[in-house]
Amino acid sequence: MSKRLHNILDHISSGKGESKEMKDLKQRLALATLTAQFTISPERLKEMVYFMIHEMHEGLAGKKSTLRMLPSFVYKKHTASADGVYYALDLGGTNFRVIRMLIRQGELISTSSSQFTIPIEHMKGTVDGLFGFIATSVLKFITEKAPDDNKKGYSRTIPLGFTFSFPVKQMSLNSGSLIEWTKGFTTTGVQGEDVVRLLQQALDKTAVDMKVVALCNDTVGTLIARYFRDEHAQMGVILGTGANACYWEKSSAVVKDPNVQKEGQRETVINMEFGNFDSQCVHCLPVTVFDDIVDKASPNVGAQRFEKLISGMYLGEISRVILVSLSKNGLLAKSVADRLEKPYSFESRDSGLISADRLPGLNFTRNLLLEKFGINLQDSSDLYLIRNICVLVRNRAAQLAGMAIAATLLKAEKTGNATIAVDGSVYEKTPSFRAVLINTIRAILGEEADVRLVLQKEGSGHGAGFIAALA
Numbered sequence: 001m002s003k004r005l006h007n008i009l010d011h012i013s014s015g016k017g018e019s020k021e022m023k024d025l026k027q028r029l030a031l032a033t034l035t036a037q038f039t040i041s042p043e044r045l046k047e048m049v050y051f052m053i054h055e056m057h058e059g060l061a062g063k064k065s066t067l068r069m070l071p072s073f074v075y076k077k078h079t080a081s082a083d084g085v086y087y088a089l090d091l092g093g094t095n096f097r098v099i100r101m102l103i104r105q106g107e108l109i110s111t112s113s114s115q116f117t118i119p120i121e122h123m124k125g126t127v128d129g130l131f132g133f134i135a136t137s138v139l140k141f142i143t144e145k146a147p148d149d150n151k152k153g154y155s156r157t158i159p160l161g162f163t164f165s166f167p168v169k170q171m172s173l174n175s176g177s178l179i180e181w182t183k184g185f186t187t188t189g190v191q192g193e194d195v196v197r198l199l200q201q202a203l204d205k206t207a208v209d210m211k212v213v214a215l216c217n218d219t220v221g222t223l224i225a226r227y228f229r230d231e232h233a234q235m236g237v238i239l240g241t242g243a244n245a246c247y248w249e250k251s252s253a254v255v256k257d258p259n260v261q262k263e264g265q266r267e268t269v270i271n272m273e274f275g276n277f278d279s280q281c282v283h284c285l286p287v288t289v290f291d292d293i294v295d296k297a298s299p300n301v302g303a304q305r306f307e308k309l310i311s312g313m314y315l316g317e318i319s320r321v322i323l324v325s326l327s328k329n330g331l332l333a334k335s336v337a338d339r340l341e342k343p344y345s346f347e348s349r350d351s352g353l354i355s356a357d358r359l360p361g362l363n364f365t366r367n368l369l370l371e372k373f374g375i376n377l378q379d380s381s382d383l384y385l386i387r388n389i390c391v392l393v394r395n396r397a398a399q400l401a402g403m404a405i406a407a408t409l410l411k412a413e414k415t416g417n418a419t420i421a422v423d424g425s426v427y428e429k430t431p432s433f434r435a436v437l438i439n440t441i442r443a444i445l446g447e448e449a450d451v452r453l454v455l456q457k458e459g460s461g462h463g464a465g466f467i468a469a470l471a
């Protein structure tokens, strides 16, 4: 369907000497075409909900599924037994965080943390470079902020929880191998390896006296951080550079892993890796030709197709590809294509902020395009078209994220009194994203559902510390 619609767009190029009326008409036609492609009907949402539940069942059973449904080996437990000093390392994107946590009877008493930017040569370099950088950053943190923590014979070997926010096949709470990189990482020598072992070796080499006792995904950390304060926390969701969710599932449902399944009714956290939903066949995702362009140029072609529609790594890029395409067809000023030629130059933050511009004359959009990209637009109809495209990209992402949350709650039968812990820049910083997300969840689950979304800042790291404390 999207191909035929795109053909209309190919037909409606506009050239020099054309009247203003005709250009306006063509811009409206282009927007109507894009709206038809990017807006998801309630029927389509319902279809996706059922397909997602289907994939959850298949993934848990170990059958072919686009959802990996990975066991976390974190089980529901009373939180009061957690006590002492713990460290958490949080690696999931370009930033890496070291966190020191003091916990007393399940209460987080104090924290301190430092953030380090992972140099691009380590994101795309070798295993030794990446893990060496991590270990050195931990040593730097300890030396500057808590030197006693690393004194031999003075303190105990400190337990550490490692949040590693990529698809990992866990063998136990403290071992798991990377299935494949996402979010632009391509570091060699990590795929298929136990990332706990790699981290422990790097720490030992750097003379950091810590033991990695737990490994978790950022969604799992986010859920557990909330669960320590709120026993109704049912899901952890990340809507940031990447996108994913986890939830509490009955161990008996994890048919593919007898070690988990034997725990019976005890609830355990499942990392869905929903970013890969519907990737292989693209049965029901509203994928357009613009999404195909973004996918084809990514390092993981054909994978994470759902993530590529909803996460912060891609939203700006989708908008950019559309804007450049319209500009090349004469439907937007030529300078748009000239100035936005470079992939990923138009960030999701730009796209999100423009989507929220409601000022008459769209002066915010005008200034942003001028100041950041040197695009000086005279024609206000160009500004409106650009703003509306950013709205379409944003709303589709929020609708899809809402669909995934609703589907998970339906599968888990947790639509009453449910707290959803959410973190990530797209959720936190994109204006109106949350409103569209919550409206979609309500539309799918009905008014009687009782679902609260809470922003769980830094949950991914803190959760790893809590999991280490319970280990």
Ligand code: BGC
Residues within 6 Å of the ligand: 092, 164, 165, 166, 167, 168, 182, 183, 217, 218, 219, 238, 240, 241, 242, 243, 244, 245, 273, 275, 307
């Ligand atoms: C990864 C997930 C992660 C998510 C959010 C995705 O690209 O595959 O493991 O939870 O990003 O950071």
